[in-house]
Amino acid sequence: MNRKKTKKVKVGNIYIGGDAPISVQSMNNTDTRDVxxxxKQIKDLEDVGCDITRCAVPDMEAAEALKEIIKNVKIPVVADIHFDYKLALKSIESGVAALRINPGNIGSIDKVKTVAEAAKGRGIPIRVGVNSGSLEKDLLNKYGKVCPEALVESALKHINILESVNFDDIVISLKSSNVMQMIESYRIISSKVNYPLHIGVTESGTIWRGTIKSSVGLGALLAEGIGDTIRVSLTGDPIEEIRVGKEILKALGYKKEGIEFISCPTCGRTNIDLIKLANEVEEKLSSYNKNIKIAIMGCAVNGPGEAREADIGIAGGNGEGLIFKKGKILRKVKEKDLIEELINEINNM
Structure with a gap:
């Protein structure tokens, strides 16, 4: 799968764009002033493989709090700024790795230049983040509604402002809760600029619905080679955003590390509680980082054969099951021992 070549931008110790791996981001839902x-939440995100996180900066207290936060975490922290350029300057002083701020929203060109110069002096990129819910009135009047063309024009306007003050360390996001609108917006902007793209379906919903919408939107773009960093926006624990994001990348082959699970959907041949078995295996191995594929299959008739590409797996029977590797049966074990035996085999791999 070939990704479109974009400009490479450094965010702390992470690169976005160019030949850099696609990174997975989240945003803290804690009050940034509560250091x-x-x-704690950032450390929890680090534990599940988050690459970059973003913190809301509603006031000067939050901007100052970032200094202590950044000292105590490993992953890059991005400051999310709206309107007040002074908050951007204070966040830069506090050591953030990047800014999310729209230059057209912070006032005069002098203010934009001040922020751009401060960011450039620290090697800090700026993400221009256009959102369908906050599109400028003149563009709404021009197009009559929110549409991909309007979102792209808004982004280009903000980009032009930064370029006019000699700043081009830019990342772009065009977010919409409408999946097709989001996909088309990124397709258009991808054809017009070579800045790295932060892709996502904004306000995608609860963990269940949001996972589906995000998988469709992100999957479609990534399959076309569009996208350099992703965020799955869910109404829930940010940790779930990282888990979903990593699985999307695994499904498309963009991310190899960690366990890949496959399991059959069950059928009339299944004589074992496969649903319970699959959930237990996934839970017990959730923290494993081995780069292996594990299959949880419902019957011994087709299980080992259908899952021969898996590194290891189990196939259920009636009160018993098979442990197999690469489609070859190792041994038969009692149902109650299947998970323990499987984990022992994995530990010995």
């Missing part, structure tokens, strides 16, 4: 809880 302890924000640090």
């Amino acid at each position: 302890a809880s924000t640090i």
Whole structure:
């Protein structure tokens, strides 16, 4: 799968664009002014493989709090700024790895230049983030509605402002809760600029619905080679955003590390509680980082054969099951011992 070649941008110790791997981002839902809880949440995100996180900066107290937060975490922290350029400057002083700010929203060109110069001096990129819910009135009047063309024009306007003050360390996002609108917006902007793209379906919903919408939107773009960093926006624990994001990348082959699970959907031949078995295996191995494919199959008739590409797997029977590797049966074990035997085999691999 060939990704479109984009400009390479450095965010802390992570690169976005160019030949860099696609990174997975989230945003803290803690109050940034609550330093302890924000640090804890970022550490939890680090534990599940988050590459970059973003913190809301509603006021100067939050901007100042970032200094202590950044000292105590490993992954890059991005400051999310709206309107007040002074908050951007303070966040830069606090050591953020990037800014999310739209230059057209912070006032005069002098203010934009001040922020751009401060960011450039620290090697800090700026993400221009256009959202369908906050499109400028003049563009709404021009197009009569929110549409991909309007979102792209808005982004280009903000980009032009930054370029006019000699700043081009830019990342772009065009977010919409409408999946098809989001897909088309990124297709258009991808054909017009070579800045790296932060892709996502904004306000996608609860964990169940949001996972589906995000998988469709992100999957379609990534399959076309569009996208350099992703965020799955879910109404829930940010940790779930990372889990879903990593699985999307695994499904498309963009991310190899960690376990890939496959399991059959069950049928009339299934004589074992496969649903319970699959969930237990997935839960017990959730923290494993081995790069292997595990199959949980419902019957011994087709299981080992259908899952021969799996590195290891189990196939259920009536009160018993098979342990197999690469389609070859190793041994038969009792149902109650299947998970323990499987984990022992994995540990010995």
